[in-house]
Amino acid sequence: MSDAFKSIETGLQEALAHARGERVGTVHEIELPDPDVQAIRARTGLSQSEFARSIGVKKGTLLNWEQRRRSPEGPARVLLALIDKDPQIVQRTLVR
Template identity: 60%
Template sequence: MNVFNSIKQSLEEAKAFSKGQGADARVHEIAVSDIDVAGVRAKTGLSQTEFARSIGVAKGTLLNWEHGRRQPNGPAQVLLALISKKPSVVQELLGG
């Protein structure tokens, strides 16, 4: 199967799943506890600007997380949990 057909099949499966069809589809859920974002950033040794840039969020978003006005969720929460366990993970995998 070529890449185009694979993507097309995945999109068709996602569309069917959203309509309640495709009972054989698997949904993966990962429970991640609340994250101390300022503590995670401190482990990396990066400034707020550097850290926000390294994880692809606006500095304002990071400030809201650090000050408790908002909580990261979804992929951001998982990424922060990974960084908490291994602060160099982003630099090692994506850095130059």
């Protein structure tokens, strides 16, 4: 058997086991520090309105994050961590 076949067969066996409730898939957790949203946005060179639009949140939400009245959660937190590492990632990846 080829390596590709073995890999596909293994994946199918894992999917069937999961469907029967026999196995739980691997969960990868990533610890993210509390983001300094204002500093992250400043590094992008975008205004509050532009930055909010670029990450798909309302300007009011961004203001609450920047003033630490609220904290980003879930996918927004991950996106901010990516932008913190690479301030132009959204523009480079999504803007054509």
